[in-house]
Amino acid sequence: MAIIETHNLSYTYPGATKQSISGVSIKIEQGEFTLITGPSGCGKTTICRCFNGLIPHFYQGEMTGSIIVADKKVSENPIHELAKHVGLVFQNPENQLFALSVEKDVAFGLENLGVPRKEIREKVDWALKLAGIYELRERPPHELSGGQQQRVAIASVLAMQPRIIVLDEPTSFLDPLSAKKIFEVIRELNRNLGITVVLVEHRLDLTAKYTDHIIIMENGKVMLDGDPHQILQSEEARLVGVGIPKATHLYRILKHEGIQLGDTVPLSSEDMAKLLKEALRTR
Amino acid sequence: MSVFSGLKFRKVYSPIHNLDPRIKFIYVCVIFVIAILYSELIPLIVLFFLQVPFVLLARVQREWVRSLRGAGYLAALIFFTNFIFKFIGAGYTILPYDVETTIGLTLRFVVLVESFSVFFLTTSPDHLGLALEQTRVPYEFVFAFTTAVRFVPVLAEEAQTIMDAQKARGLELEKGNFMKRIRNYIPILIPLIVSAIRRSLELAEAMESRAWGATKKRTNLYALKMRKGDFALIAITATILAAAIYIRLYVPVPMLHDILASWTHTAKLLTITLL
Amino acid sequence: MIEVKDVYFSYQNGVEALKGVSLTIKDGEFVAIMGQNGAGKTTLVKHFNGLLKPAKGQVLIDGVDTTKRSIAELSKDVGFVFQNPDSQLFSETVEDEIAFALKNFGYETEVIEKRITWALNLLNLTQYRKTSPFMLSGGERKRVALASILAWDPKTLILDEPTIGQDYEQKEKLRQFIMQMRTQQKTIIAVTHDVEFVAECNPRVLLMREGKVIADGIATRILTDPEILTQASIVPPQIAQIFLELPGLNLQKDIIDVYEAARILQNILEKRGR
Numbered sequence: 115m116a117i118i119e120t121h122n123l124s125y126t127y128p129g130a131t132k133q134s135i136s137g138v139s140i141k142i143e144q145g146e147f148t149l150i151t152g153p154s155g156c157g158k159t160t161i162c163r164c165f166n167g168l169i170p171h172f173y174q175g176e177m178t179g180s181i182i183v184a185d186k187k188v189s190e191n192p193i194h195e196l197a198k199h200v201g202l203v204f205q206n207p208e209n210q211l212f213a214l215s216v217e218k219d220v221a222f223g224l225e226n227l228g229v230p231r232k233e234i235r236e237k238v239d240w241a242l243k244l245a246g247i248y249e250l251r252e253r254p255p256h257e258l259s260g261g262q263q264q265r266v267a268i269a270s271v272l273a274m275q276p277r278i279i280v281l282d283e284p285t286s287f288l289d290p291l292s293a294k295k296i297f298e299v300i301r302e303l304n305r306n307l308g309i310t311v312v313l314v315e316h317r318l319d320l321t322a323k324y325t326d327h328i329i330i331m332e333n334g335k336v337m338l339d340g341d342p343h344q345i346l347q348s349e350e351a352r353l354v355g356v357g358i359p360k361a362t363h364l365y366r367i368l369k370h371e372g373i374q375l376g377d378t379v380p381l382s383s384e385d386m387a388k389l390l391k392e393a394l395r396t397r
Numbered sequence: 398m399s400v401f402s403g404l405k406f407r408k409v410y411s412p413i414h415n416l417d418p419r420i421k422f423i424y425v426c427v428i429f430v431i432a433i434l435y436s437e438l439i440p441l442i443v444l445f446f447l448q449v450p451f452v453l454l455a456r457v458q459r460e461w462v463r464s465l466r467g468a469g470y471l472a473a474l475i476f477f478t479n480f481i482f483k484f485i486g487a488g489y490t491i492l493p494y495d496v497e498t499t500i501g502l503t504l505r506f507v508v509l510v511e512s513f514s515v516f517f518l519t520t521s522p523d524h525l526g527l528a529l530e531q532t533r534v535p536y537e538f539v540f541a542f543t544t545a546v547r548f549v550p551v552l553a554e555e556a557q558t559i560m561d562a563q564k565a566r567g568l569e570l571e572k573g574n575f576m577k578r579i580r581n582y583i584p585i586l587i588p589l590i591v592s593a594i595r596r597s598l599e600l601a602e603a604m605e606s607r608a609w610g611a612t613k614k615r616t617n618l619y620a621l622k623m624r625k626g627d628f629a630l631i632a633i634t635a636t637i638l639a640a641a642i643y644i645r646l647y648v649p650v651p652m653l654h655d656i657l658a659s660w661t662h663t664a665k666l667l668t669i670t671l672l
Numbered sequence: 673m674i675e676v677k678d679v680y681f682s683y684q685n686g687v688e689a690l691k692g693v694s695l696t697i698k699d700g701e702f703v704a705i706m707g708q709n710g711a712g713k714t715t716l717v718k719h720f721n722g723l724l725k726p727a728k729g730q731v732l733i734d735g736v737d738t739t740k741r742s743i744a745e746l747s748k749d750v751g752f753v754f755q756n757p758d759s760q761l762f763s764e765t766v767e768d769e770i771a772f773a774l775k776n777f778g779y780e781t782e783v784i785e786k787r788i789t790w791a792l793n794l795l796n797l798t799q800y801r802k803t804s805p806f807m808l809s810g811g812e813r814k815r816v817a818l819a820s821i822l823a824w825d826p827k828t829l830i831l832d833e834p835t836i837g838q839d840y841e842q843k844e845k846l847r848q849f850i851m852q853m854r855t856q857q858k859t860i861i862a863v864t865h866d867v868e869f870v871a872e873c874n875p876r877v878l879l880m881r882e883g884k885v886i887a888d889g890i891a892t893r894i895l896t897d898p899e900i901l902t903q904a905s906i907v908p909p910q911i912a913q914i915f916l917e918l919p920g921l922n923l924q925k926d927i928i929d930v931y932e933a934a935r936i937l938q939n940i941l942e943k944r945g946r
Contacts (some may be wrong), residue, residue: 153840153842154839168602168605168606171605172602172605193605193608194608195611197606197607198608202602202606204599204603209603212543212600212603212604213547214521214526214543214547215523217618218523218618223607223608226608226611226612226615227611228611228612228614228615229616231616234618235618254547255547271606271607274607274608283837286837287836289708289709289905290865290867291905294907316839319868319910355840355841357839357840360868360909360911364911364933364934367931368941371938382910383910383914387913387918390914390937393941394921394940558754561723561754562754562759562760564743564744564747565723565747566776567744567773567776584760584762588758588759591761592758592759595758
């Protein structure tokens with residue numbers, strides 16, 4: 115059984131005339147690093163909120179179809195129960211940190227769950243070290259850079275030891291170098307701890323190389339779903355209007371001109387450089 | 398914005414900062430009670446200077462003096478209103494008794510303000526929040542308090558950005574008559590309020606996503622533990638309170654003007670004798 | 673013309689944001705100011721409309737020292753579009769929002785009407801004339817903010833991080849919009865850390881680091897120089913990265929456009945007997 119599975123999931127926000135997502139059926143396997151992308155308004159933010167129960171419990175509105183996350187039916191489980199299994203990191207770093215010190219923020223979720231103090235301390239320290247912010251633990255959030263704040267947000271979600279971490283455009287407000295650090299932290303969590311990662315992002319040039327599974331949405335529907343190597347070089351992906359990594363685009367143009375470079379579609383500049391080196395060696 | 402800089406708590410580590418806020422609060426309340434017990438000038442002066450060692454130990458002298466100046470205006474107002482009434486009541490004469498009691502009233506107010514000022518200057522908001530939590534205040538209130546404090550610098554920055562953005566569209570805050578100047582602030586207030594609402598929504602989402610409300614028995618990463626300094630403060634507070642009550646009941650407290658009168662009388666006698 | 677002459681600036685909390693910056697931006701130029709967060713980019717551009725005044729040195733807009741003019745006066749020539757449109761939206765309708773600056777600058781009612789219609793048209797917002805700006809989507813609100821600045825047709829346009837949160841198509845539209853503004857001889861200054869966007873526009877690039885300008889030149893030259901980019905903590909655009917990993921081929925040094933790169937590689941691969 116997949117760790118996230120939806121069947122014909124549709125949702126309308128209260129007071130809205132149109133469905134934000136309609137007929138979404140996706141399967142995300144445990145341990146996968148999945149990227150969800152698509153133009154603004156495609157429903158990717160809505161689907162994120164379905165994963166941890168904010169939809170339908172917090173937002174109300176009309177939800178049809180089914181969604182099962184970590185073997186639990188989302189519609190039948192309260193958010194605080196789902197929060198033990200699915201962590202959600204939001205776009206704006208500032209607005210997810212409420213405490214006056216980093217470690218208190220990281221402890222927030224565990225405190226809410228009534229975990230005994232000794233255990234909180236251990237888990238907080240563990241999460242802080244994984245996110246690379248142990249030295250910042252006594253600082254107030256306002257003194258931190260955006261990138262550091264996001265790492266605090268990741269640590270606070272990590273402390274609850276969820277099986278899935280969903281990140282909704284976590285690097286929108288960050289510069290590329292800070293964004294890269296965040297993606298590396300996430301990748302470590304996925305590779306070393308086996309945490310299933312669902313990342314919603316526009317910047318495919320920075321993230322495509324980490325993913326096992328890509329889902330492209332448009333107008334609330336899933337347009338493409340599968341292996342990033344195949345999908346990102348396809349014509350359909352280009353038509354949807356997502357920011358195809360330039361390396362992939364280059365590969366595609368050359369292929370169009372009749373030049374086939376190797377079998378694996380490159381998703382990063384390193385991939386492409388490797389392909390080119392090989393192609394030029396054998397000539 | 399300098400108004401908010403006073404609320405930006407700097408992490409100062411002093412023995413006073415590390416004291417349990419609950420004990421500090423009891424101390425402040427005791428000072429309050431004693432200040433009410435006495436209207437004579439001398440004990441009130443003693444009470445005032447009793448704060449000074451704490452201020453110095455906590456190294457918050459500059460901020461404390463600043464709050465003194467702030468209290469000064471209100472204190473002057475209290476002094477003059479009371480004095481005028483006493484003056485008229487005494488048949489338009491200045492009685493030393495009246496002067497002294499009025500100064501006493503004013504000083505009582507100052508002592509109150511100053512002791513609370515020391516409390517707030519030496520207690521960081523998270524420490525205060527923790528104390529509130531451990532005194533069984535419902536967590537919703539504590540959370541609202543600490544979150545509000547946490548966002549003060551963020552709001553200040555946002556207000557500055559909004560002002561810049563509107564100034565860049567030709568808004569001149571200083572221009573116009575009184576009414577116009579108030580209306581000039583609408584393009585600043587509305588974006589601030591809208592942003593505050595949007596922020597609350599995002600915060601609520603984040604809270605829910607971190608299991609808010611999972612159980613009524615919330616635990617805490619920190620715990621306030623009473624240490625040597627706290628017990629020392631309890632002892633000091635108890636002693637001061639006991640002494641104050643004892644003196645009030647059994648020891649006649651002289652009025653300053655009587656003492657001054659007797660000193661001038663003694664000085665006169667001495668001068669006469671010497672000459 | 674914007675002239676910056678050895679400008680120093682420090683914030684109230686003591687942070688030295690600008691340490692001796694000198695540069696000139698001529699009318700009609702398109703400049704991208706890049707650098708890490710905290711390098712001083714936004715601090716620098718805030719000097720162009722008088723929001724900040726230099727502690728040392730001078731900033732001259734069309735020959736006049738900025739300390740001699742008010743922010744409102746300078747804003748007539750230098751429009752500043754802030755990063756977050758929600759920092760400025762406050763009106764009941766989009767129309768009122770656009771009229772705000774025009775009223776502040778003292779335009780007459782008939783002129784204001786015409787300007788509003790023109791600005792709405794330019795940014796495809798005509799159908800939202802009587803809508804509340806708070807009802808619009810994020811992208812639409814950005815366009816309303818932009819329209820409200822363009823309404824008074826400033827000579828210079830400063831865009832602070834215009835690509836944040838935008839999807840690929842929105843960035844394309846923005847790029848085309850900038851091109852359109854350039855045909856009207858407007859000076860465009862964009863503060864951004866989006867290398868791919870800058871690579872697609874190929875403007876003049878100013879790299880900043882710790883309050884100083886460390887590089888100044890055309891994007892094709894700056895974005896392909898790995899040493900200077902490392903100093904500014906910037907990652908080169910993907911195409912440049914690919915070419916940098918193929919030193920043995922003696923490839924042309926300043927390629928950032930994907931189609932040019934394809935052409936060059938195609939040539940090489942076909943020459944080698946494919």
